[in-house]
Amino acid sequence: MPLISHRNLKDFVKDIFIASGSKPEEADLVAEYLVKANLAGVDSHGIIRIPDYVQMVEEGRMHPNVAPKIVRDRGAMATVDAGLGYGQVAAKMAMELAMKKAREYGIGTVSVFNCNHAGRIAEYPILAAENGMIGLLMVKAFGPIVAPWGGKARILSTSPMSFAIPAKTEPPIVADFATSMSAEGKIRVKNARGEKIPFGWVLNSEGKPTDNPADLYNGGALLTFGESKGYALNLLMESVGAALSGAGILDVFAGSNGVFAQAINIEFFSDVDEFKSNVDKMIKTIRASPPADGVKEVLIPGDPEMRETRKRMADGINVEDKTWDRVVAVAVKYHVAVPQTAPSPASAPH
């Protein structure tokens, strides 16, 4: 398992995207967000995506250097056509536009259609939180792989939502989760390792609960998180992520991701310092509270990713051999120099 510093990794990834057709600014942004996901420990949304992205570009399903186009702009809202460019470019532009609206109207909302995968979506609400706003992103993901609650057919997607709430001395509260019980990638890994999954994640093709991850790939479907509650949230993601922008609904009618970005400008509602102090109070009260049986400490949403980021910034990022080999293959194809890596402590001989 090669170990590489986040700086070297980012430079490498940026070079790959430049070689595959992106201008430096776009390559820099996509590289930054992918490597940030790896730093945060969200490896499923990190450089593992590079081969897919490059393949989509090669097949004409993703277009480098497309500037997202504002097709409606009125009051506190706008609608954006991402033109099937990099989703990162469109989602960042959408949140920045929502923040601009929020500076004028107190709240800003931008919906995006023709949008590709936007990476780890927490990036965009975090951008709002860094600017003293509450950021919210609702995404209609590509699917279909999730069953409606009570059903067994693959109709819905793993559509995620994310939000970030700024605090004063504490880091922001950051949530980022799929409205399905599990990401598909997790079940893929369990299946590859021959491990069981908990009941409640997947229904088999007969609509029965199963602990066998292979059942998902034999006509089964993922379940929504939180039973009927997550199901309802999933339909909200479809509605505001896809239908609201005019993109359609469900994969059969829409055909791309959709993004709903919202920024709430706290200073319009109350004193910003007071708001942040109150969030601090909540965070500190929770941190100081006693853990449940078998738990070491009570965490705030965003804590695990923040800690992992600190750790990996210091120690470097371990990349799985298989992922590294696939990324290197893309680099070789595009004549990009592959940086030196060290063997990671985990894979070094004892």
Place this chain on the structure above:
Amino acid sequence: MPLISHRNLKDFVKDIFIASGSKPEEADLVAEYLVKANLAGVDSHGIIRIPDYVQMVEEGRMHPNVAPKIVRDRGAMATVDAGLGYGQVAAKMAMELAMKKAREYGIGTVSVFNCNHAGRIAEYPILAAENGMIGLLMVKAFGPIVAPWGGKARILSTSPMSFAIPAKTEPPIVADFATSMSAEGKIRVKNARGEKIPFGWVLNSEGKPTDNPADLYNGGALLTFGESKGYALNLLMESVGAALSGAGILDVFAGSNGVFAQAINIEFFSDVDEFKSNVDKMIKTIRASPPADGVKEVLIPGDPEMRETRKRMADGINVEDKTWDRVVAVAVKYHVAVPQTAPSPASAPH
């Protein structure tokens, strides 16, 4: 168990609120929403609340005939001081103001502080949906009774959220749920009946999972729904429901409910008819899909309440003896005439 028509029940409830100090318009609104909750089968938010409401008025904790006051009004947002009047009055006013903003700016958001219990909160998003908008309500409820995920202390509340999405030929999608695994009322009922609760709803005072509902009342705490995901949503309710309005955060610092109402004006984003047709397509696709093992049919959020409403509008509302007796006691105290009821079929002798 007395059976009463919704019309007679509403007139009776309205008379009680007039007698306890509300002007006819306020009494009519609160009576309408409480009876609508009973019609929908959400009896926990129906006339069972009357004795509490009247007691709060008597004790000066709730003030009849308070007009909610707009304290900030700027662009697409406003902040409202509910003045500890009836929560129904403030929440309806907040959603109406959000809709007015949304007609001008595409989206409108109103946060409310000093707010009392607002009844079944689905009413307010439904109001938006009836006007062709997406309605969203996030509420910081009074507590504290819910543990943060990983913790065991009662710090958070059952803070609910609700949203409604209009369709074309189908009724709107309506979601309304607590961010805790269960409402406290449900556990109270199980405890009274000596029944078990599922593991995953409550932790006992030692922070261990329990199926004994009595543990909640012996130092235990409710869990959030969907594990860490519902926990994150609960913190969002605290932040936008309470802190955003300047009311504070958590019960120790805030001291009342807080409401965050948002209306999204679809016509600013896309063609309204096209949006509604797309939502129809999603609903019809889901309804036509095969149910999971042991399930009769696949439902849309809002279906159970809509069906129950149709049924109870035709058949009348069965009120539990204990609830009826308590409501009648309030009526007698305030010299309000008690309407005739029929014995319900369930309680009639066989």
